[in-house]
Every structure is written in structure tokens, then in C-alpha cells.
Amino acid sequence: MRGLLRRSLVSSLTILLLLVLGAVASSGDRQPAFKACVRTCISKDCAPDAPPLPIILRALWWTCESNCDYKCQRQITAQGQGVVHQYHGKWPFLRILGVQEPASVILSLLNGAMHVRSWKLVRRGIHPRHPMRQWLSVFVVIGTWSWLCSAIFHTRDFPITEKLDYFSAGFNVIYIFFLGITRMLRLSTWKQTRVVAVCCTIPYALHVTYLSLVRFDYGYNMTANAIVGLLSNFIWFVVSYQAFRNGQPFWWKPAALMLLMDLAFSLEAFDFPPFLEALDAHALWHAATIPIITQWYDYLVKDAKWDLHLEQQRKD
Numbered sequence: 001m002r003g004l005l006r007r008s009l010v011s012s013l014t015i016l017l018l019l020v021l022g023a024v025a026s027s028g029d030r031q032p033a034f035k036a037c038v039r040t041c042i043s044k045d046c047a048p049d050a051p052p053l054p055i056i057l058r059a060l061w062w063t064c065e066s067n068c069d070y071k072c073q074r075q076i077t078a079q080g081q082g083v084v085h086q087y088h089g090k091w092p093f094l095r096i097l098g099v100q101e102p103a104s105v106i107l108s109l110l111n112g113a114m115h116v117r118s119w120k121l122v123r124r125g126i127h128p129r130h131p132m133r134q135w136l137s138v139f140v141v142i143g144t145w146s147w148l149c150s151a152i153f154h155t156r157d158f159p160i161t162e163k164l165d166y167f168s169a170g171f172n173v174i175y176i177f178f179l180g181i182t183r184m185l186r187l188s189t190w191k192q193t194r195v196v197a198v199c200c201t202i203p204y205a206l207h208v209t210y211l212s213l214v215r216f217d218y219g220y221n222m223t224a225n226a227i228v229g230l231l232s233n234f235i236w237f238v239v240s241y242q243a244f245r246n247g248q249p250f251w252w253k254p255a256a257l258m259l260l261m262d263l264a265f266s267l268e269a270f271d272f273p274p275f276l277e278a279l280d281a282h283a284l285w286h287a288a289t290i291p292i293i294t295q296w297y298d299y300l301v302k303d304a305k306w307d308l309h310l311e312q313q314r315k316d
Contacts, residue, residue: 031085034076041068060098060156070095084273089218090157094277103278104154107286112147114290115140118297125301131188132304135179136297143293146172150286166221167208173228174200180235183303184242229265233258248306253299257292264288 044050046064053062062070073092077084084091096102119140126133146168153165178200187193207224211217236254243251267281267288274280 031076034072034087037072037075038068041072057098061158062098062156088157091274091280092277093274093280099155100157101154101278101283103274103283104286105151107283107290108147108151108154110290111286111293112144112151114293115143115147118294121297121301126304127308130304130307131193132183132300135182136300139175139179142168142172142175163212163216166211170207170221170225170228171204173225173232174204177228177232177235179300180232180239183239184235229262233262243303243306246306246310248303250299250302253295257296257299260292261289264292 042065045068050064052058053064053067057067069087070092073087074094077092086092090101093101093103099105119137122133122136122140126136149161149164149168153161155161178196181187181196182193185192185196187196207221211221236258240251240253240255243254264285267285271281274283
């Protein structure tokens, strides 16, 4: 049992380190051909007598200049003889109805839907006196919100939508860590959990403040999330060990789910040009997390029921 958890933790650490070290800068927007294309397009399409953009594009805040940027990305990619560059940190996806990354939008919404559909499972499946009922109810709201922010960001990439996505995702990561602490220590009241809540909230607030007011550092943000993710892995592996000691038949599930989440997240470190001009590694990561979300709720509800089962056994 301990060997299994130790190997899982090492695997998680390796994956997270690869993720932090695997980020590379985009190269497409530095190409002279791309810059020349954008200048030419703007001189023609943005002239005073040029026709306006279609209403669907204007509804999603596309401008003449940003549309030229997109058109030139597609043009240079088509002429690249199989070489695909990233532009402004993104692949040149095929735009649909003004949506920049259609696949990631759809998959983000499906992830959010998995949280929404788990509301009834949490409210009906966990006894009202069990503390995890309220913490998982909050998790449903946070998870739904974070994936909605992801969908908004992938619809249109602006500084404000980017921050909304990153900050909500970061809050989701630290809340999973918070859930693990409350479960590991068997905290049952707000008086017991408020110290943990404050210890999680202060670093998160400082993190957001630094990224908002000092410097929006992508590498730092990724590293910070990776560190919290690694700490969460350790905490949930401990929860697995505790469940094993208590005779829980599904004790292995938290460790397995954390490892699967790390494997899905590692796709970010092994990025590749989009398949069918829509599915890149980031989109596949979103696809991989959909079944993981449902399994997390399934485990945590069963875990709460097992708690009550053990409590009843002690009374008998």
C-alpha cells in the first residue's frame, strides 16, 4: 500500500515538473511574412470605405484589426507546407461563428455540466449532518464557475477573459487542496475549518494581486498551480491511506483520480498542432477531465456514506 502511494506521488511530481518546464514561446507572430500580411490586410480591409465585419463577429468584439490578424494566421498556416506556428501563444484554430477555440469551448461547458449534474447527487446522497455535504455543495458552484470562465476565455481571448479563466482555475485548484485537508483531518465545523480556509485564502489573494498589479507572469502562475497541485496529491494520497486503514473497499480511488488528473494536465507540456484544426492538447485535456469530475463526486459521496457506516458500527 505505501509503495503504491509512493510510486503514485513520484509519478505526479514528474508530470508536474514536465508541465512547468515544457512551456515554449510562440513563434508565428514574429515571422516577417505574418507581420507584412497583417499590415497589407489592415490597409485594405480597414479602409474607411471597406465593408463592416459580419454582425456575428462584431457581436463577439472582433475588430477589423483582430480579424486581419486571424486571416493572416490562417493564410500563413495554409502556405506553411505542414509547418504550423503558434500566434500570440495559441494555435491558428479554425474559427466558427466568431468563436476562437470551438472545441475547447464545448468541452469546457461539458465539464461545467458535470458539476451542475452532481448537485442532486451531493444534496441527496450525503446526510445533512455530514460536513462534506456543504463543502461539496460549494465545490459544485466553484467548479461550474471556473469552467464557465474557461468557456468564455476560449470564446474570445482578451486580457480580462484570460485573467478570469486563470484566476478561477487557480481558485478551483486551491479548493481541491482545501477539501483534501478537511477530509484528511476530519474537520466538521466552521470553527475547525476556518484556520485552513484562511491559510488557503491569503496565498491565493496574494497570488491574484501579484498577477493583477505587478506582473502577469505565465511561468510563475503555472508553477504556483503545479505546487498546489502537488500538495493536493500528497494530501489525497494520505486520504487514500486512511481509507485503506479503515477498510474502505474503494480506498484507492482518490490516489488514482489525482494521478489521472495529473496525466490529463500533462498534455499541456506535450502540446501539438490542432487535429482537424480544432483539437489540440489543451482541448484534449478538457476532454479527459470530464469523466474524472464525475468519478470524484461519486467517490466523495460514497466516502461520506462510509463515514456514517463506520459511525453506526461503533454505536452498535
